[in-house]
Amino acid sequence: MAFAKEGAKVAVMAHSEHSARGTADEVQRAGGDATAIWGDLTDLGEPSRQTAQALAWLGGLDVLVHNAGWTLTRPFLEDGPEYWRQVLGLNLVVAIAITKHALPALIESQGVIVSVSSDAGRAGMGGEAVYAAAKGGLTAFTKSIAQEVARHGVRANVVSPGLVRTRIIDLNREDPRAAKVIERIVARNPQRRMAEPEEVAAAVLFLASAGASHITGQVLSVNGGLQMT
Amino acid sequence: MEKASDLGGKWALVTGASRGIGAACAVSLAARGADVAVHYHESQEAAEGTAAQVEALGRRALLLKADLSQPSEIASLLEGFRSTSRQLDVLVLAAAATAFKEVEQIRPHHLAKTYNLVVGGMVQLVQGALPMIGPNGRVIAISGSGTDFTLPGYALLGSAKGAMEVFIRYLAQELGGRQITANCVSPGVIDTDSARFYAKDGYPQFAARVSAATAVGRVGSPADVAAAVTFLASPEAGYITGQVLVVDGGLGLSSGPFMPHDAAP
Numbered sequence: 001m002a003f004a005k006e007g008a009k010v011a012v013m014a015h016s017e018h019s020a021r022g023t024a025d026e027v028q029r030a031g032g033d034a035t036a037i038w039g040d041l042t043d044l045g046e047p048s049r050q051t052a053q054a055l056a057w058l059g060g061l062d063v064l065v066h067n068a069g070w071t072l073t074r075p076f077l078e079d080g081p082e083y084w085r086q087v088l089g090l091n092l093v094v095a096i097a098i099t100k101h102a103l104p105a106l107i108e109s110q111g112v113i114v115s116v117s118s119d120a121g122r123a124g125m126g127g128e129a130v131y132a133a134a135k136g137g138l139t140a141f142t143k144s145i146a147q148e149v150a151r152h153g154v155r156a157n158v159v160s161p162g163l164v165r166t167r168i169i170d171l172n173r174e175d176p177r178a179a180k181v182i183e184r185i186v187a188r189n190p191q192r193r194m195a196e197p198e199e200v201a202a203a204v205l206f207l208a209s210a211g212a213s214h215i216t217g218q219v220l221s222v223n224g225g226l227q228m229t
Numbered sequence: 230m231e232k233a234s235d236l237g238g239k240w241a242l243v244t245g246a247s248r249g250i251g252a253a254c255a256v257s258l259a260a261r262g263a264d265v266a267v268h269y270h271e272s273q274e275a276a277e278g279t280a281a282q283v284e285a286l287g288r289r290a291l292l293l294k295a296d297l298s299q300p301s302e303i304a305s306l307l308e309g310f311r312s313t314s315r316q317l318d319v320l321v322l323a324a325a326a327t328a329f330k331e332v333e334q335i336r337p338h339h340l341a342k343t344y345n346l347v348v349g350g351m352v353q354l355v356q357g358a359l360p361m362i363g364p365n366g367r368v369i370a371i372s373g374s375g376t377d378f379t380l381p382g383y384a385l386l387g388s389a390k391g392a393m394e395v396f397i398r399y400l401a402q403e404l405g406g407r408q409i410t411a412n413c414v415s416p417g418v419i420d421t422d423s424a425r426f427y428a429k430d431g432y433p434q435f436a437a438r439v440s441a442a443t444a445v446g447r448v449g450s451p452a453d454v455a456a457a458v459t460f461l462a463s464p465e466a467g468y469i470t471g472q473v474l475v476v477d478g479g480l481g482l483s484s485g486p487f488m489p490h491d492a493a494p
């Protein structure tokens with residue numbers, strides 16, 4: 001939405017038709033230009049098809065935001081291979097795959113990548129071990145891409161949120177153990193609150209803007225002071 | 230991104246706003262709507278130039294002179310500000326000065342000058358300003374890459390900036406409940422008087438070497454740093470606190486001169 005408000009044309013890529021259309025419709029209602037593209041992103045054939053579809057509709061690409069992500073909050077010993085595959089797939093492998101297909105267009109436009117990682121990947125997070133591994137990987141991947149393509153004028157940075165008031169939190173709160181973890185994290189936060197999604201979007205938008213043209217390979221946490229180093 | 234009225238009705242106080250990064254911050258904050266107190270030490274004419282740019286943007290500018298290594302002058306600076314406004318929304322700490330010396334060449338007066346200004350001045354100014362800073366207030370300090378990396382002749386300023394980064398984290402922690410944020414912006418090499426002073430006569434060669442070592446292939450401009458400061462000052466950045474935002478063109482990304490990046494596979 002933040003990009004649409006700035007007048008950008010937005011291709012919304014999501015898992016389900018429902019959520020892709022939901023956001024694209026919202027952009028259109030606000031007078032913006034958006035298209036919805038959906039499919040199982042963790043099936044590695046999909047990102048290439050979806051990226052091609054997005055590029056064709058956009059007619060070029062200036063900003064790529066890796067935002068897809070998902071996890072449950074539960075002890076590592078309760079996880080298994082199917083869950084690992086999903087979490088690593090959606091939080092890390094999808095971003096790698098989409099970057100592979102989108103990078104040539106970004107090089108052409110001297111564009112920008114912003115990955116939405118997580119402070120779990122920066123500091124570790126009990127109850128989210130595999131997610132933290134995936135997000136740590138996403139951060140390292142983004143920094144590495146920043147080094148590799150800087151000479152083509154492409155920048156790549158990471159926004160690393162703490163807790164954000166979104167649907168993932170609501171879902172996890174249904175599990176009383178996870179609800180307790182969330183409560184404890186908010187109580188420990190210097191600002192005693194979660195972020196609003198708009199506060200994360202503002203950081204993404206800033207890193208994508210011309211004002212940030214000397215910022216690349218960096219991690220900007222939006223976490224109310226939960227993690228500082 | 231540019232929302233001209235974001236900081237409308239707010240007051241910013243920028244130290245070291247006569248030249249370089251501080252001056253760029255003052256102008257950039259004014260462009261987003263803030264009235265700006267322009268602090269300077271010796272460069273009165275330059276400070277008047279900054280104030281004129283602020284006023285040309287239709288905002289109020291207040292000139293404040295002080296040697297920030299002197300507690301009495303900090304007190305009168307705060308007094309001067311209070312006589313114009315009771316409310317401060319954005320405090321930007323950009324003033325710094327040092328002697329670039331190897332450790333064994335550092336004398337007590339070098340230490341006193343750098344630490345009294347960068348550390349002592351920061352603590353006293355923040356303490357004096359806080360009663361005027363309400364919810365959604367911002368403290369933004371300019372640190373530098375000398376905290377993460379060792380640079381030749383940089384031990385004094387690098388360690389003082391290290392103290393600055395740690396102090397800002399404590400501030401962020403303690404002020405969090407009041408929804409006041411405190412962050413650092415850490416520039417790499419920025420084209421300013423101080424970078425020229427650091428490189429002595431060799432600035433062009435220094436700048437060329439640095440440009441080659443950055444990912445983006447250039448030294449930074451004061452405006453690059455000011456854009457990050459202005460973003461952190463904006464209402465949307467209210468959940469970012471205790472952080473160090475590095476604006477270095479990727480200078481700190483690579484781990485050494487193995488091979489030029491454009492020769493990499």
Ligand SMILES: NC(=O)c1ccc[n+]([C@@H]2O[C@H](COP(=O)([O-])OP(=O)(O)OC[C@H]3O[C@@H](n4cnc5c(N)ncnc54)[C@H](OP(=O)(O)O)[C@@H]3O)[C@@H](O)[C@H]2O)c1
Pocket residue numbers: 244245246247248249250251268269270271272273276295296297298322323324325326346371372373374415416417418419420421422423424
């Ligand atoms: N340039 C870089 O590459 C770079 C890199 C990393 C970090 N930084 C940091 O960025 C900040 C701004 O640096 P700059 O490059 O813009 O420096 P600059 O152009 O040399 O400006 C320095 C400012 O500090 C003020 N100042 C010096 N001594 C003072 C004192 N005793 N009391 C009060 N104010 C004093 C000066 O005021 P007057 O001129 O009015 O006396 C001037 O406005 C500094 O904190 C610096 O350490 C710069």
